[in-house]
Amino acid sequence: MKVSIDLGLASQGAPAPVPMDLEELLATRLLVQGNSGSGKSHLLRRLLEQSAPWVQQAVIDPEGDFVSLAEKYGHVVVDAARNEADLHRVASRVRQHRVSVVLDMEGLDSEQQMRAAAAFLGGLFDADRDHWYPMLVVVDEAQLFAPAVGGEVSDDTRKASLGAMTNLMCRGRKRGLAGIIATQRLAKLAKNVAAEASNFLMGRTFLDIDMARAADLLGMERRQAEMFRDLQAGHFVALGPAVSRRPLPVKIGSVETGARSVTPKLMPLPEAVTPEDMQDLIFTAAPDEETRLPPPPRRTPAPVPTENILSQLARATREPPRETGPAVPAMSPEERQEAIDNALKEILTDPEAGFRTAAVLYQDFLVRCRIRRITGEPLSLRAFRRRLAIAHAGIDSGELEKEDSPWGEVITMAGQLPEDMQSVFLVLARAAHDGKPCPSDAGVAHAYGSRSAGRARRLLAYMEEQGAIVSRTDGRGKRIIAIPGLAWETAPGDPNAPPASNSPIPQGEAAE
Known part of the structure; x- marks a missing residue:
């Protein structure tokens, strides 16, 4: 059975009726802008009134404009001020019993409306297959959902609402749901x-971005979009398999029901009243008016400074003094320094230490410090990284403390590089200072905490671009690295040399 509903009259040429094929609409969906x-x-309202005798309807009504359909066409008004589980169950029963409904969301805030719409549309979508009867689902102000x-709504709410709308427009057709979405702002x-609408x-x-997008959907040129500015109220351009194969201007016909909200119209002001009478009307409470004072405004407490929060956390996590056990003898600075150096050396004796993250090694270091009962404030993670890089390069604290030691300048130079590269630079500087062969790509990768020789080569190239090192190759293809400003230079070394037998770098991963 073919059923057509009357939209109105063509506004160009002869005023011929413009029908809309209801069965085609159920299969292809509609976008109104x-x-x-x-x-x-x-x-x-015209579309709902014309199709009410022929097909079940559900209206998602954020402003309560369509509840008047209940009086003439028997729609059941569902108050959206329910929990989401109730709305989901109500929607399932709506499909089961083929009842036309209006989901009234007037009075709810934006987030509540989105959650209510998501739950109700989810109930319509999740209905049993036996209840997949044809239904028009009209969503007014679709840009809200x-x-x-x-x-300003939460991500979970937005995802739930957007997911329900996507299911309606993308997958609803096979479940009998025909989405009709209306929006003020297409953009x-x-x-x-x-994009799922075909009609x-x-x-x-009036906005250019909305006109351009409307022209794209209608297959019109951008310059033709100017026509949307000139349309009168109640006039629309129709296109789609359910109404017209070419853009067709339509004047929408009349309706039998009305909205509770009406378009503002001018009306005469009250008759002339003296200012004194006006003041009495405004400032004097009526006999039946409640004289209850409004609640005082809620004051938001001032934010707590970050420094105070950190100090509170430090006090909360500080361990209370132990009541039992022998007192830990205080260490001299020299003893403490030696104990820290020994702990770092023990960490580096592990073949896999170079491939663990600094955070993991730092936890290992703190445990070793507690075992040795090293007194004083523990090293910070940043200081630990620096000390670990120095220890990895084989630089003793005694060398650093000498008055004529060049290592202070070297460490300053290393500080100009990213933290993860400082260990590599110090290893190269150590080899250059001692005149040892230049580390191979595998050795550089190990110092960097990687097993990739290709990454080591890229790392050396970056350091040379930054002016931290100077690399050259001799006639035999061996690499020599010099440290600018210090006249230090490594002996020639084979960059492709295999890792040492005790190296943790597997042979298969030494080259990239």
Whole structure:
């Protein structure tokens, strides 16, 4: 059975009726766009009234405009001020009993509306297969429920609402759900939701971005989009398999029901009243008016400074003094330094230490310090990284403390590089200072904490670009690295030399 509903009259040429094929609409979905005052709600009401005798309907109504359908067409008004589980169950029963409903969300804030719509649409979508009867699902102000970008609502709420709208428009057809979405701002509507519509009714709009997108959907040139500015209220351009194969201007017909909210109209002001009488009307409470004072404004406490929070956390996590056990003897600075050096050396004796993260090694270091009962404030993670790099290069604390020691300058130079490269630079500087062969790619990779020789070569190239080292190759293809400003230079070394037998670098990973 073919059923057509009457949208109105063609506004160009002879005023011929413009029918819409209801069965085709159920299969292809509809997008309505128009700025406030363009007649978008009037169009939806016309469509709902014309199709009410033929197909089940569900209206997602954020402003309560369509509850008046209940009086004439028998729609059941569902108050959205319920929990989400109730809304989901109600929607399932709506499909089971083929009842037309209006989900009234007036009075709810944006997040509550999105959650209610997600739950209700989810119930319609998740209905049993035996209840997949044809249904028109009209969503007014669809940009609220399928926003193109995140807003003030939580991510979970936005994802739930957008997912429900996507299911309606993308997968709802096979479940008997035909989505009709209406929006004031096409640019604010998620593209994956709008793109699923095959029928369009475009009304008056003024913003260039909305006009351009409407023209794209209708297959019109951008310059033709200017026509949307000139449309009168109640006039739309229709396109789609359910109404017209070419863009067709339509004047929407009349409706039998009305919205509770009406378009503001001018009306005469009250008769002349003296200023004294006006003051009495405003400032004097009526006999039946409650005289209860409004609650005082809620004051937001001043934010706590970050320094105070950190100090509170430090006090909360500080261990209380132990009541039992022998007192730990205090260490001299020299003894403490030696104990820390020994702990670092023990860590580096582990063949896999070079491939562990600094955070893991730092925890190992703190445990070793407690075992040795090293007194004083423990090293910070940043200081530990620096000391570990120095120890990895084989630089003793005694060498650093000498008055004529060049290592202070070397460590300063290393500080100009990223933290993860400082250990490599110090290893190269140690080899150059001692005149030892230049470390191979495998050795450089090990110092960096990697097993990739290719990464080692890229690392050396970066350090040379930064001016930290100078690399050259002799006639035999061996690499020599010099440290600028110190006249230190390594002996020639084979960059492709295999790792030593005690090296943790596997042979298969030494080259990239």
